[in-house]
Amino acid sequence: MEHIYTAERAISPATGTVRWVVVDARTYDLQHEAVAYLASLRSRGCSPNTERAYAGRLALYLNYCRMHRLRWAVPGFTGLTSLQQWLIETPLPSRTAHPGPDPARYRSRPTANAVMTVVGEFLRHGAAHGLVPAATTALLTQPKLLRFTPPGYDTGESGRLHQIQAAAFRFKSTETGYQDLSPEQIRRMIALTPRARDRFLIALMACTGLRIGEALGLHRADMHLLTSSRTAGCGTQGPHVHVHRRTDNPNRALAKSRFSRYVPVTADLVALYTDYQYERDQEPQAADSPMVFVNLFRPPFGQAMSYSNTKETFDRLAAAVEHACRPHMLRHSAATRWLRDGVDRDVVQRLLGHASPLSMESYRHVDDAEARAAVEHVASLRERP
Template structure:
């Protein structure tokens, strides 16, 4: 039986070997900051989903299964998509082709617009959210376009596939004092006399970096020691599509990173740590699922509004704009390929707009 070709993470770079299974990143068994038991729900759910996708993939008719493998390789090798992005596309396409097979399709050439529409209708009936339906429809369109270019489909049937417009919900923005309370929370757990526990040292550095730079959680977890320029206070970030950018950080983040690299990291480091900047409790590279749990746990422990790494990114961008930063500069810092992606943060910069209104409008 043909093995599924898949992306695996090799350090912070991605390679595209023919792997035999979907890989789900391990969960860190670190306790929550408030002393609670480790929470594994997110990682366990991802692992179950990965196992389900593998089983469905293996049960597909060989022509459909081979098409999934070739599509995954195309995304990895030609489009240079990240492992996370490829995994999302493949999960959706496996679901689509499983539905197509149940409707009697034995190869990609027999998949038509009616199959795509009935697949979305089944998902909608099962209770899928509008955002999920929109994403899956987008995956179907990308797969259809690729299959047509590859000669597997006589026509690009996905080009006519409509999908519900997803409501774009932005995460809540922390006030500057709330963000400061969050990033300082690990230090308070030691009584304020220095961070001596390696996990607290890591958490402090992670929180300072996420808020201080606005990087994505996947970008932070993908950092290597060599990506930190301590002298210039700049990190080299590998963003979406393999695009690199340099992002500056401030003195608090520098102090936290220095403490972590010099004192905390050596305690957790293991042979398999390689060059990873942030490590889990077992010495492996910290994964985004654990990083999200860390941020949420400290917010809860500090009695702050619920937030996430993306919430910190959103807060950082909003505070930059409210402080008068140029929109283009914020776009560069965040790694947005389009200015339109950055402009969404201006919608919540109410205080900045009010200030400009009071200063400029004669009737203010």
């Protein structure tokens, strides 16, 4: 298929602000409806990573409509059903440039579901602005009876909320869950990282459970690492970091939580921050930046570290340690460790910045040692007279 629409990064020549847009690759004209929808994501405070991913999925949908001669605003039931199947049956482009056949790769069902979710939101956004008829949005959901409800779900008076409106175009798939890292794996990651900045970033996320957007959005004024921070106007005792939701960070890093919080840190983390400060002082252009994490090893020197730069750092690290290591795995590891060590769930919820206790359900894993201990405990009870 010839790709006409493509997701592109647009940089404002006046402010340097980075945005994602969908353009016609032949003329570089903007696809205005898609661009308006992406702008709505920014107005809701979505992260640049979300905007980039949604731009690519919108371009994919628009190309599908063009290839099948469908109007994007009126794809019809058949068009949406065919799109759902097309997503998992169409081979993905080869990742390598060398000649010769490569094993065919296909989208997974969860990936297809993610694309269909974006398509549904895009069509609803168009309907809200009079571009998509109500008959189209009516196709996107269907009634579903909940046989089993998640913990804490309120079914209402007489159970009337057992029936909900569920996505109509969605594959059934098994949730793989989050991956966590063992303390030994995290220590090895830190040991194999040659740069003090990156060692501190890994240790910070593993120690505090911060999201990557929260870490990249930290300001130097947020680092209260003395025994007492009263001189900075803070009454919290002991070393800690403050997490604030800011919308004006130069790297567009966002804290997902809308509520400010502080997270205590250890003496070992303070020592790693000191090492990083010494490394940072070697780059004169970093002196005036208020951000904690800045570019030290490639231009633009001294400017706030970006999401893409961080991803490249973790990709290099994954190759060195020979296992997957993504930023969110460190957050998940911190939460799993706290729960496994018996930390109260309310405390863990506050440390992670979750508004709802239901968000904690995915963090508790049963490891091999716990499972074996449970079985051996039952066996020992049976052996007693």
